[in-house]
Amino acid sequence: MAHDPAAIPSADTAEARLTRRERVREATLREIKGIARAYLTEHGTAGVSLRAIAREMGMTAPGLYRYFASLRDLLASMRADYFNELADAVAAPHAAVPADDVDGRILASLRAFRLWALAHPAEFALLFGPPGTSEDSPNEDEAMCAAQRFGATFFTLFDQLTAQGRTVDTGVAIPDDLRRQLHLFAERSGVGTTEPPDDALRILVSSWVRLYGVVCMEVFQHYAFVMDDMEPLFEAELRDFMATAGVRYTPPAD
Amino acid sequence: MAHDPAAIPSADTAEARLTRRERVREATLREIKGIARAYLTEHGTAGVSLRAIAREMGMTAPGLYRYFASLRDLLASMRADYFNELADAVAAPHAAVPADDVDGRILASLRAFRLWALAHPAEFALLFGPPGTSEDSPNEDEAMCAAQRFGATFFTLFDQLTAQGRTVDTGVAIPDDLRRQLHLFAERSGVGTTEPPDDALRILVSSWVRLYGVVCMEVFQHYAFVMDDMEPLFEAELRDFMATAGVRYTPPAD
């Protein structure tokens, strides 16, 4: 906190590399987002309101427009943050798994994804639920970018798998139209620095669809009245679609 | 329209079995929902507002509270309607498929589900998206009931399949905890008048998860920037998980 007045501001710590103005700006920006995050987790996406945030900060709502172009823009910025945090959360368990155990890392990451979603249902809904009215805000690009970064976390794991030639032969022919879409997916999503075989792409996409399906159902509580605990189903699905990818399944550590 | 004044109102057509008061009430109720539906399709769930509906009807917002306990209640009532319509939409193609062709009927129904979702994205989000703040409205029960009716459409098809002993042996052992959840699912969801084998339940649930996954991803446009056309992927997934259920896949008619 105490800042040496003799020091040149632009040559200090990494945090003070910005001008004072920029620093306080960054601070209030974080404060805004911090309060917005609290509202999101407690009251859902619809519960995030500029006026409520401003009130809690001791300022008025129009003042927030110096920081965000609109409420939608604030939410877009938050989506970017959450995507980055989710990417971290999904990469975090790698520290506990040896680097050469790709199977273990994949399983750990996919379980981390589910756990993050369960621990942050409102945030998950914001990221993976239905899109709002699609008007592009300044921060929408950042959200997209962060989403891509999140995807990349899985893609690198997947690349390590295909590099080992581990993906199982499905035995089912891939129709031409699907093949074209898979190639589109590969080039646009940034997966496959080394171009993966079509079967592998097919398995990757299918696995993601299945993971997305179970987790969505659990978080959105569509089976709540019909199943007590979704974890057995999740693990069963995990085991199934990981088998198609040639990944050795091991039950969760607990 | 012209009504014989001599006829006893309570012994007329099925529609006029109600008193005049009840009839006009039902009429305005339908008008409310009709306008609400238009707003939903055009502006999404957040775009449905009591005041806008009232304005369009030439009345004031508080008047609507004679018909619905709250905005949430109106939405719950709409969910019930849409679930029923979706159930119809999913059963509709059965008319074009012979009754003994269970495979054809299942494929047709699942494709109808996707097409309905694509044609009604906002409605789909209302039914299958993240749940709102879960305070129970009077019409919430009806929505639940309708959702069950929708599920039953698939379950009867599935029952016909298991009755023929068609479901393929997965070869994978079902863990005890999953088995317990599957049995819970079976008894609470009303599937299986004749108790289906565990493997079949496993396949049913897994298939639904995968169907839900692809359709959600397509409707919520999570692959929009990475794939042009989701139909090939949908058909591939359909083919895959239908194979596990022992269903003979045939490509769409077009």
Next chain:
DNA sequence: AGCGATCGCTTACACTGTTCACTGAAGCGG
């Protein structure tokens, strides 16, 4: 010291859901 960018406020508009007290008309029993 002055000047310009930025910040936050005030005011205002146009909305939203919901409650309460009230009017007016329609339906029903005598």
Next chain:
DNA sequence: CCGCTTCAGTGAACAGTGTAAGCGATCGCT
């Protein structure tokens, strides 16, 4: 046919919401 009840719908009000425009003040740099 009259009176009573029921109920649809209104007006006003409360408590919120996002957003645009204009105005001071303040901060930081020259």
